Amino acid sequence: VRLVESGGGLVQAGGSLSLSCAASGIRISANTMGWYRQAPGKQRELVASIRIGGSTNYADSVKGRFTISRDNAKNTMYLQMSSLKPEDTAVYYCSTPGPPPYWGQGTQVTVSS
Numbered sequence: 001v002r003l004v005e006s007g008g009g010l011v012q013a014g015g016s017l018s019l020s021c022a023a024s025g026i027r028i029s030a031n032t033m034g035w036y037r038q039a040p041g042k043q044r045e046l047v048a049s050i051r052i053g054g055s056t057n058y059a060d061s062v063k064g065r066f067t068i069s070r071d072n073a074k075n076t077m078y079l080q081m082s083s084l085k086p087e088d089t090a091v092y093y094c095s096t097p098g099p100p101p102y103w104g105q106g107t108q109v110t111v112s113s
Contacts, residue, residue, distance in 0.1 A: 001023075001024070001025035001026050001102045002023070002024045002025055003021055003022070003023050003094050003095070003096070003102055003103065003104035004021065004022045004023075004024075004104055004105070005019060005020065005021050005092060005093065005094050005104045005105065005106060005107040006019070006020050006022070006107060007019040007020050007107060008092060008107030008108045008109045009108075009109070009110070010110045010111075010112065011084055011109075011110070011111055011112070012111070012112050013084060013085055013086055013111055013112065013113050014083060014084065015082075015084050015111070016080070016081060016082040016083075016084065017081045017084065017109060018078060018079070018080050018081070019035070019078065019079040019081070019092055019094075019107060019109075020076055020077070020078055021033070021035075021076060021077040021078070021079075021094030021104060022074075022075065022076050023075050023076065023077070023094075023096075024075070026096065026102070027072075027075065028070050028072065028075055028076070028077055028096075029052065029070070029072040029075075030052060031052065031096045031098075032049060032050070032051050032052060032096060032097060033049065033050050033070065033077050033094065033095070033096050034046055034047075034048065034049035034050070034094070034095050034096070034097070035047045035048045035049070035068060035077075035079045035092060035093070035094055035095075036092070036093045036094075036095055037088075037090035037091065037092045037093070037109075038090055038091050038093070038106075039087075039089060039090040039091075042090075044093070045059065046059060047059050047062055047066065047079070047092070048062065048066055048067075048068035048079060049068065050068050050069070050070055050077065056068050061087075062081075062088075065081065065082055065083045065084075066079060066080065066081050066082070067079070067080040068080075077094055079092070081109070084109075084111045085111060086111045086112065086113045087111075088109060088111050089109060089110050089111050090108075090109060091106040091107065091108050091109075092106060092107050092108075092109050093105075093106045093107075
């Protein structure tokens with residue numbers, strides 16, 4: 001199983017970024033998938049998740065600003081982020097709880113004020 005994130009970068013506050021998570025070895029349509037983030041000195045936290053049936057869940061801090069989605073044909077999950085804030089700065093990881101759980105290597109998102 002391999003999860004590969006891409007799309008991170010540096011953006012000004014108020015800007016937008018779109019992250020992708022390309023999966024191989026698993027079908028994302030058959031698994032709950034999630035985006036997590038970890039800021040320096042903080043615990044990793046769940047940002048958004050999408051279940052097999054397509055229902056989604058968001059952390060309160062990103063509701064209304066982030067959108068999780070997936071393209072089953074491409075076996076890829078996305079996180080569209082808008083109205084970014086400096087506190088969104090973190091390494092973003094895609095993951096599936098499995099079992100067993102799988103994690104990508106992460107992609108850095110930096111939001112400047």
